[in-house]
Amino acid sequence: DTAVSQTPKYLVTQMGNDKSIKCEQNLGHDTMYWYKQDSKKFLKIMFSYNNKELIINETVPNRFSPKSPDKAHLNLHINSLELGDSAVYFCASSQVDRTGDNEQFFGPGTRLTVL
Amino acid sequence: GQSLEQPSEVTAVEGAIVQINCTYQTSGFYGLSWYQQHDGGAPTFLSYNALDGLEETGRFSSFLSRSDSYGYLLLQELQMKDSASYFCAREGGGNKLTFGTGTQLKVEL
Numbered sequence: 001d002t003a004v005s006q007t008p009k010y011l012v013t014q015m016g017n018d019k020s021i022k023c024e025q026n027l028g029h030d031t032m033y034w035y036k037q038d039s040k041k042f043l044k045i046m047f048s049y050n051n052k053e054l055i056i057n058e059t060v061p062n063r064f065s066p067k068s069p070d071k072a073h074l075n076l077h078i079n080s081l082e083l084g085d086s087a088v089y090f091c092a093s094s095q096v097d098r099t100g101d102n103e104q105f106f107g108p109g110t111r112l113t114v115l
Numbered sequence: 116g117q118s119l120e121q122p123s124e125v126t127a128v129e130g131a132i133v134q135i136n137c138t139y140q141t142s143g144f145y146g147l148s149w150y151q152q153h154d155g156g157a158p159t160f161l162s163y164n165a166l167d168g169l170e171e172t173g174r175f176s177s178f179l180s181r182s183d184s185y186g187y188l189l190l191q192e193l194q195m196k197d198s199a200s201y202f203c204a205r206e207g208g209g210n211k212l213t214f215g216t217g218t219q220l221k222v223e224l
Contacts, residue, residue: 031210040216041152041200041216041217042214042216042217043158043202043214043217044214045211045212045213048209048210048211055209055210056209056211090157090158094210096210101146101148101160101162101163101165102146102148102163102206102210102212103148103160103163104158104160104212105160106157106158106159107157108156108157109157
């Protein structure tokens, strides 16, 4: 199936731990994103990569480090997890096209709970 | 700033028409998108307006007025399955989407 996939779907961990979330898209898109959605459903961009190059880096703590080994993958590593990091993290991808609509395709999300 | 404002909640009955408004900041604006998100699900794309006017896709339509920094999503012939959160999202430079706070739509019998 063509899609954006993320692993794991659920992640429960202790404060201070380091964890990674993986994302893969097989849509052939050249741009990938990470978003954070908090408990009030506010959805905020964190990072975007275009062909493995960092394009958007919002004011995210440097404990968060994205890595794009190739244009089909964008992983998110989080160091020293804090309670406030608990949220749903969505990966997304799109094909940049100035004549089109920049539709972004979202993965199913990773629900991170920090205890 | 890049904030977007939309109502937090709208309730309507099945078969009705509902309009969800969105106002946005104009700085570096390329276009306005709308996304639907069911509880526990991922956001899914509904529509995009770069130019003024109405875009229609089945029961859903989206409107943009760049001069008024305003857009809306119109949902017709509401069905129970339309109960979800609806987000407007402003496209800026670098294909960056800034999402509004979302409107929870409840469709009742």
